[in-house]
Amino acid sequence: MNHEQIWAPWRIGYIMGSDEPPQRFPAEKLLPDAAADCFLCQAAIEGDDRGRFVVARGPLTVTVLNRYPYNNGHLLVAPRRHCGRLQELQQAEQAEIAAETTRMVALLESLLKAQGFNIGLNLGHVAGAGLPGHLHWHIVPRWSGDTNFMPVMAGVRIIPQSLDALWESLTQQLSKA
Numbered sequence: 001m002n003h004e005q006i007w008a009p010w011r012i013g014y015i016m017g018s019d020e021p022p023q024r025f026p027a028e029k030l031l032p033d034a035a036a037d038c039f040l041c042q043a044a045i046e047g048d049d050r051g052r053f054v055v056a057r058g059p060l061t062v063t064v065l066n067r068y069p070y071n072n073g074h075l076l077v078a079p080r081r082h083c084g085r086l087q088e089l090q091q092a093e094q095a096e097i098a099a100e101t102t103r104m105v106a107l108l109e110s111l112l113k114a115q116g117f118n119i120g121l122n123l124g125h126v127a128g129a130g131l132p133g134h135l136h137w138h139i140v141p142r143w144s145g146d147t148n149f150m151p152v153m154a155g156v157r158i159i160p161q162s163l164d165a166l167w168e169s170l171t172q173q174l175s176k177a
Contacts (some may be wrong), residue, residue, distance in 0.1 A: 066138070075108075
């Protein structure tokens with residue numbers, strides 16, 4: 001298989017486990033029962049939305065850009081409340097997660113011209129959850145001809161837009177709604 005080399009220096013933090021997260025809010029500023037080291041609990045409260053890549057925040061949910069996307073536009077929709085089990089979700093949280101997922105799919109179709117989506121939840125560490133203590137749904141836009149989802153081996157994976165530029169586009173679009 002021929003491989004193309006693509007320079008992506010921002011990925012080294014992920015590979016080495018040394019990425020500098022945004023400055024953490026102190027525990028007393030977080031929502032009740034929040035985990036101070038959970039990036040979704042940190043994103044659940046207002047402040048530094050650009051640095052935390054918060055796209056939208058509802059009464060019960062928060063939507064953020066995935067810092068290590070599988071594709072351009074990869075979003076995470078989560079309850080604002082720290083919970084890691086489906087049976088812990090309240091009906092109102094379930095409804096808002098579904099509504100926010102639907103809204104973000106429509107936004108990504110319009111803004112990025114996505115032709116399809118992978119939408120899912122990794123429930124538990126053994127199922128691939130990188131943050132097993134805080135439920136979050138992945139919305140991964142897809143286009144005809146893009147490489148397979150989460151490739152083990154692929155010739156090229158290109159994400160054509162920086163997270164900052166994508167955040168700007170999404171939040172501008174949402175502010176018009």
